[in-house]
Amino acid sequence: xxxxxxxxxxxxxxxxxxxxxxxxxxxxxxxxxxxxxxxxxxxxxxxxxxxxxxxxxxxxxxxxxxxxxxxxxxxxxxxxxxxxxxxxxxxxxxxxxxxxxxxxxxxxxxxxxxxxxxxxxxxxxxxxxxxxxxxxxxxxxxxxxxxxxxxxxxxxxxxxxxxxxxxxxxxxxxxxxxxxxxxxxxxxxxxxxxxxxxxxxxxxxxxxxxxxxxxxxxxxxxxxxxxxxxxxxxxxxxxxxxxxxxxxxxxxxxxxxxxxxxxxxxxxxxxxxxxxxxxxxxxxxxxxxxxxxxxxxxxxxxxxxxxxxxxxxxxxx
Amino acid sequence: xxxxxxxxxxxxxxxxxxxxxxxxxxxxxxxxxxxxxxxxxxxxxxxxxxxxxxxxxxxxxxxxxxxxxxxxxxxxxxxxxxxxxxxxxxxxxxxxxxxxxxxxxxxxxxxxxxxxxxxxxxxxxxxxxxxxxxxxxxxxxxxxxxxxxxxxxxxxxxxxxxxxxxxxxxxxxxxxxxxxxxxxxxxxxxxxxxxxxxxxxxxxxxxxxxxxxxxxxxxxxxxxxxxxxxxxxxxxxxxxxxxxxxxxxxxxxxxxxxxxxxxxxxxxxxxxxxxxxxxxxxxxxxxxxxxxxxxxxxxxxxxxxxxxxxxxxxxxxxxxxxxxxxxxxxxxxxxxxxxxxxxxxxxxxxxxxxxxxxxxxxxxxxxxxxxxxxxxxxxxxxxxxxxxxxxxxxxxxxxxxxxxxxxxxxxxxxxxxxxxxxxxxxxxxxxxxxxxxxxxxxxxxxxxxxxxxxxxxxxxxxxxxxxxxxxxxxxxxxxxxxxxxxxxxxxxxxxxxxxxxxxxxxxxxxxxxxxxxxxxxxxxxxxxxxxxxxxxxxxxxxxxxxxxxxxxxxxxxxxxxxxxxxxxxxxxxxxxxxxxxxxxxxxxxxxxxxxxxxxxxxxxxxxxxxxxxxxxxxxxxxxxxxxxxxxxxxxxxx
Numbered sequence: 001x002x003x004x005x006x007x008x009x010x011x012x013x014x015x016x017x018x019x020x021x022x023x024x025x026x027x028x029x030x031x032x033x034x035x036x037x038x039x040x041x042x043x044x045x046x047x048x049x050x051x052x053x054x055x056x057x058x059x060x061x062x063x064x065x066x067x068x069x070x071x072x073x074x075x076x077x078x079x080x081x082x083x084x085x086x087x088x089x090x091x092x093x094x095x096x097x098x099x100x101x102x103x104x105x106x107x108x109x110x111x112x113x114x115x116x117x118x119x120x121x122x123x124x125x126x127x128x129x130x131x132x133x134x135x136x137x138x139x140x141x142x143x144x145x146x147x148x149x150x151x152x153x154x155x156x157x158x159x160x161x162x163x164x165x166x167x168x169x170x171x172x173x174x175x176x177x178x179x180x181x182x183x184x185x186x187x188x189x190x191x192x193x194x195x196x197x198x199x200x201x202x203x204x205x206x207x208x209x210x211x212x213x214x215x216x217x218x219x220x221x222x223x224x225x226x227x228x229x230x231x232x233x234x235x236x237x238x239x240x241x242x243x244x245x246x247x248x249x250x251x252x253x254x255x256x257x258x259x260x261x262x263x264x265x266x267x268x269x270x271x272x273x274x275x276x277x278x279x280x281x282x283x284x285x286x287x288x289x290x291x292x293x294x295x296x297x298x299x300x301x302x303x304x305x306x307x308x309x310x311x312x313x314x315x316x317x
Numbered sequence: 318x319x320x321x322x323x324x325x326x327x328x329x330x331x332x333x334x335x336x337x338x339x340x341x342x343x344x345x346x347x348x349x350x351x352x353x354x355x356x357x358x359x360x361x362x363x364x365x366x367x368x369x370x371x372x373x374x375x376x377x378x379x380x381x382x383x384x385x386x387x388x389x390x391x392x393x394x395x396x397x398x399x400x401x402x403x404x405x406x407x408x409x410x411x412x413x414x415x416x417x418x419x420x421x422x423x424x425x426x427x428x429x430x431x432x433x434x435x436x437x438x439x440x441x442x443x444x445x446x447x448x449x450x451x452x453x454x455x456x457x458x459x460x461x462x463x464x465x466x467x468x469x470x471x472x473x474x475x476x477x478x479x480x481x482x483x484x485x486x487x488x489x490x491x492x493x494x495x496x497x498x499x500x501x502x503x504x505x506x507x508x509x510x511x512x513x514x515x516x517x518x519x520x521x522x523x524x525x526x527x528x529x530x531x532x533x534x535x536x537x538x539x540x541x542x543x544x545x546x547x548x549x550x551x552x553x554x555x556x557x558x559x560x561x562x563x564x565x566x567x568x569x570x571x572x573x574x575x576x577x578x579x580x581x582x583x584x585x586x587x588x589x590x591x592x593x594x595x596x597x598x599x600x601x602x603x604x605x606x607x608x609x610x611x612x613x614x615x616x617x618x619x620x621x622x623x624x625x626x627x628x629x630x631x632x633x634x635x636x637x638x639x640x641x642x643x644x645x646x647x648x649x650x651x652x653x654x655x656x657x658x659x660x661x662x663x664x665x666x667x668x669x670x671x672x673x674x675x676x677x678x679x680x681x682x683x684x685x686x687x688x689x690x691x692x693x694x695x696x697x698x699x700x701x702x703x704x705x706x707x708x709x710x711x712x713x714x715x716x717x718x719x720x721x722x723x724x725x726x727x728x729x730x731x732x733x734x735x736x737x738x739x740x741x742x743x744x745x746x747x748x749x750x751x752x753x754x755x756x757x758x759x760x761x762x763x764x765x766x767x768x769x770x771x772x773x774x775x776x777x778x779x780x781x782x783x784x785x786x787x788x789x790x791x792x793x794x795x796x797x798x799x800x801x802x803x804x805x806x807x808x809x810x811x812x813x814x815x816x817x818x819x820x821x822x823x824x825x826x827x828x829x830x831x832x833x834x835x836x837x838x839x840x841x842x843x844x845x846x847x848x849x850x851x852x853x854x855x856x857x858x859x860x861x862x863x864x865x866x867x868x869x870x871x872x873x874x875x876x877x878x879x880x881x882x883x884x885x886x887x888x889x890x891x892x893x894x895x896x897x898x899x900x901x902x903x904x905x906x907x908x909x910x911x912x913x914x915x916x917x918x919x920x921x922x923x924x925x926x927x928x929x930x931x932x933x934x935x936x937x938x939x940x941x942x943x944x945x946x947x948x949x950x951x952x953x954x955x
Contacts, residue, residue, distance in 0.1 A: 054800070060765065063787075065788070065791065065792070066624065066654060067624075070621070073616070076616075076625040076628060077625030080625070081632040081633075082632040082633075084782060275600040277607040278612070283632070284578040285634035285780065286633065287609050289578070289635065289752055290751075294751040296714075296750055296752050297576070299747055300747045300748065301603075302603050302608060306570075306601065307570055309516070310561055310570070311558055312559045313348065313558055314349070314555060314556065316552045
């Protein structure tokens with residue numbers, strides 16, 4: 001249902017540092033919601049823990065601010081119990097690729113129809129700037145006592161390897177560009193992820209706005225770049241190209257859509273293939289489980305029918 | 318003289334078809350109106366280690382507590398004879414494979430060295446040759462045990478010849494050899510056994526036919542030679558219909574009746590069978606009509622399981638997970654989030670032996686205090702624990718009602734014993750079951766919603782997708798669910814959560830939360846929880862026969878504890894005559910009751926070997942405790 005006249009921002013004050021990349025992400029999100037006319041009653045913004053995970057409080061829609069790393073897991077239950085809902089998960093790079101990486105990978109395997117937005121600033125901001133899983137080896141951001149000796153994970157490559165069917169990278173200061181990515185991600189049927197590069201103005205003195213300036217370029221500016229799988233036979237090739245592209249980092253950093261595969265069944269489709277009664281229009285969460293009188297829908301007769309194999313009549317002589 | 322109760326044990330290597338004997342014989346005996354309880358003991362192993370099924374069949378028509386010695390041991394292999402030789406009652410029966418006679422104890426590679434060593438010492442003390450022949454000879458001469466020796470090889474050869482099956486296939490009929498012998502010795506009628514076999518092999522006609530013929534032939538052979546020495550008297554009563562199922566199955570059925578719409582789990586013994594059962598029933602169809610649909614998700618870990626269950630509960634789906642200790646350990650952070658946010662979730666918790674991996678396939682009751690205090694910070698929760706299959710059925714439904722009525726997590730504490738025991742459960746009274754959803758709203762006015770009004774501990778709960786929109790957070794929150802660290806708000810919100818517990822304590826009747834079994838003027842009192850109820854009630858009957866008049870106080874709800882009722886009952890007993898009975902080391906229920914009521918327990922009967930408490934050892938334990946011992950440690954069972 002399209003929603004007119006909805007203000008997508010709450011009046012809750014955003015307590016991010018002035019200049020924080022999160023502002024741009026929230027601006028892009030709310031603009032995207034506005035343009036898609038998302039219904040706040042049927043949209044849920046889920047998050048984990050950290051600066052970025054405060055996002056749901058600033059958005060005038062259902063908001064579920066959970067625990068560290070588990071945003072995707074909470075969202076999975078929300079979406080599968082009520083597939084009618086539009087579900088968007090926000091979290092930091094630590095949330096998604098550190099403590100919650102098992103859920104990040106599992107979502108790709110399932111291809112549940114939801115959108116994941118990674119606020120990727122290479123540091124753990126709220127705990128004062130420790131290295132996150134996307135900080136490269138040898139780099140020493142402001143509050144590290146010594147250069148980082150753990151290798152970074154590549155979010156784009158990991159997402160593709162995990163099975164995500166929409167994989168993109170955005171930049172928090174390119175709000176309009178990011179907004180378009182978010183719209184595409186939400187409209188995509190399946191698991192979508194956007195890795196959003198964002199400066200942490202307080203703790204990351206390497207990946208600053210200055211750093212990104214002049215290095216970022218848009219994939220779509222190359223007329224030959226086509227990330228979309230239009231036939232199953234193209235899948236391997238598109239994956240290989242996207243993975244190759246995902247390695248690019250340094251003087252030139254691509255943003256935009258790396259890979260889209262609209263042909264793969266979502267998890268909801270897969271359930272429905274097994275159980276045709278599972279559908280968006282009548283979600284399990286809203287099914288009647290009892291009559292007006294409080295008696296369960298599964299009464300004595302239904303019980304005996306469903307579990308006949310367990311019931312034994314006692315013949316006593 | 319016909320028996321009123323029959324106790325028997327069948328043993329063999331894990332993976333050799335042992336479960337089949339229980340799956341066939343339980344419905345067979347139940348179809349003649351007998352109460353059945355069958356426990357399965359097994360190692361954490363797929364194939365090869367010793368496993369056994371211990372069964373009690375009762376003419377009372379009720380499933381009764383397991384006890385030793387047994388009148389019959391059916392041995393599929395030599396290891397069973399070595400392991401259980403001492404479990405057979407004098408004058409009892411041993412059914413075994415003559416082909417195993419020459420097997421020596423030291424040849425049993427699958428036996429744990431501890432047991433082997435103990436047996437070697439015992440055999441040498443008693444002058445028993447450490448071979449099957451030696452043990453069997455001792456049993457026959459010293460214990461007057463009747464030997465029913467069958468040549469399994471000859472039987473397999475006959476199957477190969479008669480039915481053209483391969484040798485490997487013939488081996489799979491091992492369980493039917495024992496079923497046949499048990500049928501013959503107990504005089505169970507052919508129709509009843511056929512019924513049991515049909516239950517088990519319905520889909521495979523040829524296998525069913527061979528099994529039927531094999532069982533009938535062996536039963537006849539045994540009957541010819543021994544008569545029907547273990548014949549049961551006719552059933553004296555009981556329900557017209559039984560549900561023959563394990564605790565896992567019973568809870569799954571109850572969850573389906575209770576309206577489950579979402580279950581997430583990570584595989585773990587002894588909980589996963591429940592989730593698999595529900596998944597097999599994900600679409601509830603009767604007469605071509607769809608009555609409901611359940612999403613069952615196998616997650617990447619238990620953290621994901623409970624997190625997704627919380628998410629599903631926010632949408633209004635009745636949501637639960639099933640797990641055991643190690644899984645629950647992973648769930649506790651998210652549990653706190655649910656507790657903080659008034660989310661109705663159900664955790665079905667099958668306790669097994671800890672700490673750590675502990676005894677992964679054995680039972681325990683060592684997680685009571687853990688489930689009560691798990692997760693950092695303070696938040697209210699309800700903990701229910703069931704004493705038998707029927708209670709577990711009703712409690713599994715009630716758990717959802719309580720979660721939604723009082724808007725808090727409910728932990729349904731069970732144990733491996735109930736999880737795996739097959740019982741003849743009376744058909745539950747579904748007419749009496751009520752679904753209560755508290756203040757859940759599936760339709761609410763459009764707009765932002767104040768989910769946590771300060772003056773209403775139990776506020777209306779519009780679900781995600783109801784029209785209203787709501788916010789939830791793990792942080793302390795204001796009335797809207799937004800972060801709020803203000804100290805005055807903190808005072809109010811903290812108390813608001815705990816007020817729900819006061820309401821629950823007021824509204825849930827104490828006589829549901831605990832039950833006193835026995836005469837008002839009992840001379841002593843046993844206190845227990847969970848599956849201790851089964852042996853406790855039967856032990857009391859036996860003790861009464863010996864002139865000891867006792868009662869059993871069964872605690873079904875551990876939080877909120879029915880403290881007024883417990884206090885009033887406990888205060889009428891001399892503390893020297895009150896004995897707590899638990900499957901743990903530290904007496905967790907005793908500690909909890911002391912904490913809540915001030916009553917100091919002096920007498921403990923405890924067991925932590927992971928095997929069930931057996932009626933015979935409990936009877937002895939009670940006598941010891943009453944005659945002065947403060948702590949009796951039970952350890953019977955292999």
